Amino acid sequence: MLMMLLDSLFIDFNAYFASAEQHLRPELRGLPVGIAPLYTDATCCIAVSYEARAFGVRTGTMVYEAKKLCPHINIVEARPSLYVKLHHKLVAVVDSCIPVDEVVSIDEMACSLTSRWRDPGKAAAIALEIKQAIARRVGPCMRSSIGIGPNRFLAKTGTNMQKPDGLVIIQEKDLPHCLYGLDLKDITGIGRNMLKRLQTSGIHTVKELCAARKKELHGVWGGIEGDRMYARLRGEFVPCPPTRRSSxxxxxxxxxxxxxxxxxxxxxxxxxxxxxxxxxxxxxxxxxxxxxxxxxxxxxxxxxxxxxxxxxxxxxxxxxxxxxxxxxxxxxxxxxxxxxxxxxxxxxxxxxxxxxxxxxxxxxxxxxxxxxxxxxxxxxxxxxxxxxxxxxxxxxxxxxxxxxxxxxxxx
Ligand SMILES: [Mg+2]
Structure with a gap:
């Protein structure tokens, strides 16, 4: 079998909206911050700074509950347009270090590793360069977790393995055991419904997911998406159906x-x-x-x-x-x-x-x-x-x- 080269670098900003507020309002730096939504009456945190997470406040925690868990929490009303503006700036900074292939969401970007960047040492160097460029040109609050892997799925998975300010490289030799510490719900493509279906099929851990046969995953996913999961977990390159439409x-x-x-x-x-x-x-x-x-x-x-x-x-x-x-x-x-x-x-x-x-x-x-x-x-x-x-x-x-x-x- 051919050796799998590193192929993908994925960036996920940590507690993005909360970090954005700490970036925009220096008086909030180092303090517990919870972001509450702007356009709804909902009183639930949509982002939580790491200082507040230390008190058990999570994304989705109701504001009154957050105040109980962390009485000195700063609840800030979300300012989406500023986060979008900041997002464009971050994309530009990352893109100046390595071309951004796809902006996946407001706090996630995917890049392809080509030629010499596929070497683990070089890939790690570019990841550090990205982090430094962001700290220097945007600000130190905008921390990110960067994952590097033989496919985008594993690179993204790597961003879930070390937070905040993570840098994780997943190589062929690390598979599949490096994934065993994750929960099934940390795996991209496993939402609440899929989690239930996996559990019904007797798959309760990532280790069991990795051990499952292709046919089994095909059955759980009800089609080709299960085959894709099987291949992705093994580091194979699996092209995603492209986002064809632009408007x-x-x-x-x-x-x-x-x-x-x-x-x-x-x-x-x-x-x-x-x-x-x-x-x-x-x-x-x-x-x-x-x-x-x-x-x-x-x-x-x-x-x-x-x-x-x-x-x-x-x-x-x-x-x-x-x-x-x-x-x-x-x-x-x-x-x-x-x-x-x-x-x-x-x-x-x-x-x-x-x-x-x-x-x-x-x-x-x-x-x-x-x-x-x-x-x-x-x-x-x-x-x-x-x-x-x-x-x-x-x-x-x-x-x-x-x-x-x-x-x-x-x-
Ligand atoms: Mg994030």
């Missing part, structure tokens, strides 16, 4: 009766909800929304907003409302509108939970139901209240079906 959008030329402000807004909202349904259908999350209005006189308006990756219509509607609110008044009549979602991430690459896990799960279930109803009864059967209001404001009845009572929206 999802819709545009519409307004019929004469809708060439007014409220008509344009109603259609924008409707297009957004259609795009959101497609986003979920295709299995993506978006982190940027832009909207355009063309006016009869030839004028144009365009604006966009960045946010943490989401596939939740409520988040997207809030984004659209935000940019519409900051639009300057225009006298011309609108002629055409469009909505585009970009910054797409495949669902398996996103990092749950960014917000209150329970609420996120509930809302995901809600939209699965809404999408199913719209598929079965037509795309206009159920939609969000914001579009409803906008449509009520439209002077003429548009060809939208009346909104059914969507109690669940009042979360």
């Amino acid at each position: 999802i959008g819709h545009s519409h030329i307004l019929p004469p009766r809708l060439r007014n402000q409220s008509g344009a807004l109603a259609v924008l909202h409707r297009l957004l909800q259609k795009a959101a349904m497609r986003l979920r259908h295709l299995g993506y999350f978006a982190s940027c929304l832009s909207a355009k209005i063309k006016y009869v006189g030839g004028g144009r308006w365009k604006d966009s907003v960045n946010f943490l990756e989401t596939q939740n219509t409520f988040d997207l509607v809030r984004g659209l409302s935000l940019i519409l609110q900051r639009r300057k008044p225009v006298v011309d009549a609108p002629l055409a509108v469009s909505v585009t979602l970009t910054g797409l991430l495949a669902a398996h690459n996103t990092t749950p939970p960014l917000f209150d896990r329970k609420k996120a799960d509930r809302q995901a279930a809600l939209f699965r139901t809404v999408d199913a109803i719209n598929r079965d009864y037509g795309g206009r059967t159920v939609y969000c209240g914001s579009a409803h209001r906008a449509m009520h404001a439209a002077p003429m009845r548009i060809a939208f079906t009346h909104i059914p009572d969507l109690k669940t929206e009042r979360d």
